Amino acid sequence: MKFTINVDCTPVEARQLLGLPDVEPIQKAVLAEMERRMMVEMERFSPEGMLKTWFAAVPASQEMMRDMFGRFFNRAGGGGAAGGGETRK
Numbered sequence: 001m002k003f004t005i006n007v008d009c010t011p012v013e014a015r016q017l018l019g020l021p022d023v024e025p026i027q028k029a030v031l032a033e034m035e036r037r038m039m040v041e042m043e044r045f046s047p048e049g050m051l052k053t054w055f056a057a058v059p060a061s062q063e064m065m066r067d068m069f070g071r072f073f074n075r076a077g078g079g080g081a082a083g084g085g086e087t088r089k
Helices: 011-018 022-045 048-057 059-076
Strands: none
Touching: 011 048
């Protein structure tokens, strides 16, 4: 003999029926903390934050990168040979 019982209830009602603890307050607290940490970490992974982290140890590297990008854009813009340093008007 088989019996089939269908229970139509919400998850909260099922937890109460089975005597399980209400974990919603803990879940909300954990999610809020995760959101706070993610927002803090997002600041580190912004382009400005990443550049600050990369160039914090070697101050000369900032100037080196600026020169490298300057030469790159001068070439791309038809500014002439490498190291020309000229800008078009």
